[in-house]
Amino acid sequence: MDLRDEIETVLRGWHAHEADRGSAAVIDFDCAPTAAPVEAATSRLAVYRALSDLRVRTVGAGADRLTARLTADLAYLGALLGEHPPLGDYVRATQGCVAVGWRDDYVAYRGDQARQALGAVGVGWGSETVRELRAVEGPIEAGEAPDAIRQAAADYEAAVRQVTGSEAPFNLTIETAEVDAYWAYWLDGSGADVRLRLNLRRAGFTKVAARQFALHEVLGHGLQSASWSARAAAQEVPWVRLMSVHAPQQVLLEGLAQALPLFIAPDDELMVARTKFDHYNQLVRAELHVDLNRGAGVGELAERARARMPWTTEAAIADVLTDRGADPQLRSYLWAYPAGIDWFANLARADQATRTAVLHAAYRDPLTPTELAALWPAGPTIGGEGERGRLRALTLRRRP
Structure with a gap:
């Protein structure tokens, strides 16, 4: 090699x-x-x-x-x-997918799903949504978070290994930090050693968040990366063995990690509600991402963000726009979140054979969007579908 x-x-x-x-x-x-x-x-x-x-x-x-x-x-x-190439060219080169976004009616459909899921757990839709959701999720102190995440990871590990086929070992270290950055949780590492950092300046700690990020960071990113490492140690692999957030495996990493509760804990009403809420928020951020890079004004985009996400603060909106317009890394990397969660949320409704094939392959190789699409040709286009997205949304609305 x-x-x-x-x-x-x-x-x-x-x-x-x-x-x-x-x-x-x-x-x-x-x-x-x-x-x-x-x-x-x-x-x-x-x-x-x-x-x-x-x-x-x-x-x-x-x-x-x-x-x-x-x-x-x-x-x-x-x-x-x-x-500073056009967004579509830049995202296709880095993340390996299109960056066209989703039609208004599809975003509205996902918003309706999120609203219904939140309503079922007693959370309203408005300026207080995040506060109410945090209250029902069971707030915990920051000092309790590492143990809560470890316990949740232990509780879910067997189920994740079963659906992904991974037998790779991994060693987890959890650290805390206070960083003025967009991330609340971040995982990195090498080989079987994974490190989870909790950003105390951004993270909100609840019982549900501990379960969600045990799946997202530890058993999503951590076990997945350790599984690739184990395969790379056992045999020659045809891919670069150094993972970077600007590279095309990131749609897989962020997409599956966000959607993993839909595969592992579909009966956990609170965590599924949080996942559907996150899905909607990511689609709205994607809309802002695309329109900002098409030249839309900051004032117009801020008003749209407030209308579509009334729970979002001015500071958060400012960060969304700054990160997606001015930062070379985040202008690419943050597209992996909406592109990934949308594809995997749809995959969660596919037939069992397709889900199994994709999840097993995803813990064997760092798949690109092109390789994911080849495993599920009937799936939606990764990164948005334009007119087809509108038609798909209408089809989804008609399902009982």
Whole structure:
């Protein structure tokens, strides 16, 4: 695997260079940890040239998986160097899917689902929705969260392994941090070692949140990444073994992690309500993401956000717009959330054979959106469907 190994060497050097600059990490999970020393790249431009040369070689070798990864790396690095391509081009190059968004009636359909699910647990729809939901979810103190997450992960682990077929071991460390960033929970690591960080500045701790993020972070991202590591250690794999949030496996990671309660705990009324609520919120954020990058004004978008998500604060709206318009990493990466949750929420309603095939494959390889679609050709287009999305929404509305 000379080409793959050469790519990984360049990526490790790029990661070291960004670390020296105090910039965002390039590698978020290392599925092939090594004790070998890493020489930091001399500059971003040197990395760009090296990756460009490697891409010429992967194209010539017909190594499509390696080419897709290099395409993502070059697009993201180009953005770090100052390029600002149209959103559709940028997301297709990095996340591997379209970025057209969802029709109003489909978003409204998912909003209706969320409203009904919240109503069933006694939560209204308006400015107090988040506060009311937190109250019924059972607030817990921040100091209780690590143990609650560990216990929930232990409770669900057997069920997740059963539906995914994973037997990979993993070791979990939970840390706390206070960071002025969009994330409340973040998982990274290498091999079988996974680290979950809880951002005390953003996270709200409830009993339901502990269950949800045990599934999302620990048994979603953590076990999934450890499973890829175990496979990579046992045999040669045709994919780059260094995971980055700007690369096309991220739709799978974020999509399945968000939707995992629908597969593992469909009778947990509160957690399913939270998942449906999150799904709606992600679709609205996607709408803002697309329109911002089409040139819509901030004032117009802020008013729309307040109308569609009346529980959202001004500060949160400001962050949504800033992250999706100005940050090269988040302009790509945050699209993985709506694109992923929508596809996997629909998959949760597919036949059992299809669900099993996708989930087993998802814990074996870091699948791209193209590879996911090949496993379920009847599924929706990842990243939005335009007119087809409208028709699909109407079909869904007619179901009993």
